[in-house]
Amino acid sequence: MAQIVHFGENGESAADDFTMANRGSPQFLVSIRDANEAAIVQTAGVDWIDLKEPRSGALGRAQLAVAQAVAEQLVQHAQRSAALGELHDLPEGITAEFAKLFPYLKVGLSQSVSCGK
Numbered sequence: 001m002a003q004i005v006h007f008g009e010n011g012e013s014a015a016d017d018f019t020m021a022n023r024g025s026p027q028f029l030v031s032i033r034d035a036n037e038a039a040i041v042q043t044a045g046v047d048w049i050d051l052k053e054p055r056s057g058a059l060g061r062a063q064l065a066v067a068q069a070v071a072e073q074l075v076q077h078a079q080r081s082a083a084l085g086e087l088h089d090l091p092e093g094i095t096a097e098f099a100k101l102f103p104y105l106k107v108g109l110s111q112s113v114s115c116g117k
Helices: 035-043 064-073 094-099
Strands: 002-007 013-018 029-032 048-051 080-086 104-108
Touching: 029 035, 035 048, 035 064, 048 064, 064 080, 064 094, 080 094, 094 104
Parallel strands: 029 048, 048 080, 080 104
Antiparallel strands: 002 013
16 A cells, blocks of 8 residues: 655645545646646646656656746645655755645655665
């Protein structure tokens, strides 16, 4: 069973168990790269809006200034998330900065877990 951790307005976190039983109905997620794209998909009624910079990889982190502009655009859209990149590459303090802006954050775990040997 996986856990989803989400962050409140003041950076407090809570974890929810993610199982087939509590998923509910399917929702539509759109990945965006900036505040202009956020405005477009927000008016289209998208359920989830996810910020990422695909030129930096599948979980590429957007610049903090871009994230701030997107979060301002989506302040009333609770189901928003941002990719932070790989856990082993995160600069110190960046997670806290993004947690102030987005209730959900994603990180990659490659090279973070050792299996066996």
